[in-house]
Amino acid sequence: MASSRRPFTIKVPCSSANIGPGFDVVGLALSIYLTLTVTFTNEHPEAEHNCTITYEGDGADEVPLKPDHNLITRTALYVLKCHDIRDFPAGTHVHIKNDIPLGRGLGSSGAAVVAGVMLGSTVGDLGLSKDRMMDYTLMIERHPDNVTATMMGGFVGSYLRELDPKDTERKEIPLSEVLPEPAGGLDTGLRPPEPPLGIGHHIRFGWAPEIKAIAIIPDFEVATATARGVLPTEYSKKDLIFNLQRLAVLTTALTRSPPDPELIYQAMQDKVHQPYRKTLIPALSEILTSMTPQSHHGLLGICLSGAGPTILALATENFERIAEEILARFAKEGVHCIWKVLEPVQEGAQVTEL
Incomplete structure (x- = not known):
């Protein structure tokens, strides 16, 4: 040795x-x-x-x-x-x-x-x-x-x-x-x-250099087994096609510089896991549906990180205001969070x- x-x-x-x-x-x-x-x-x-x-x-x-x-x-x-x-x-x-x-x-x-x-x-x-x-x-x-x-x-x-x-x-x-x-x-x-x-x-996809990830991290845990347990055993063809179409667009949209906020926001929508996990994470539905690139300058899209409860917001600027809005939504539910701006690690x- x-x-x-x-x-x-x-x-x-x-x-x-x-x-x-x-x-x-x-x-x-x-x-x-x-x-x-x-x-x-x-x-x-x-x-x-x-x-x-x-x-x-x-x-x-x-x-x-x-x-x-x-x-x-x-x-x-x-x-x-x-x-x-x-x-x-x-x-x-x-x-x-x-x-x-x-x-x-x-x-x-x-x-x-x-x-x-x-x-x-x-x-x-x-x-x-x-x-x-x-x-x-x-x-x-x-x-x-x-x-x-x-x-x-x-x-x-x-x-x-x-x-x-x-x-x-x-x-x-x-x-x-x-x-x-x-x-x-x-x-x-x-x-x-x-x-x-x-x-x-x-396969490695590209990533536009302007895009950073805001991680909003609540102070409670969600076990992966629990998060998987709320998912259905079968999905409709309509929902699977919805996700496949958006994923095909998203993996290229995130490589384009400058990023297209409207394209990325729509391509980050999901019908396979986030709708079923909203019962585990207070304020998740409201955050996913009410914050858009039009309402928050610099925002590209919001999603659940992994099984949650962390929320990931992709953005090019205005990080603090976007984070504070998500923190406020969680605070209404009595949930304390911290937030960090993270860089992709290549x-x-x-x-x-x-």
């Missing part, structure tokens, strides 16, 4: 999935980060799996710090065990600094999975390419929109090929919270199955030696 004793950092951006009509299809990497600082010490020779964890940031009171329970290190152990490595290098210390709000629709679990796969590849000196690391992330996450944006960067469309059940049912494979319990990742002593090659495929997740 030539790299196993050199300290390094892993910096992983958050992501917003769905983006209007692109349910489970498109994702956008954005400038809130999960950062791992990995060092090596002789201070804890008896540490479980040779790994100690410290944590700061969002979720500090709830995130487990045992290597086989924490999603990041559990994922790394899965990658290592696929290569017949049972533990981290001796003395591994992982300091996690997480600025991504948990359970808010900004891809926190996807970022953790990406960070874990990169951690396993780096400490194991496995030399996995980003494309191969994507196969590992998709064995764990199974929804490619968030993890693809986080790993690869930019505004991306993606799909996951259908997997043979025998490739996914082994209990050694850890699962993120998107999937139901049991969480998996159990250490049975067996070597876990390596993911098939090319599970997921993606380079995706990165490993840097210290």
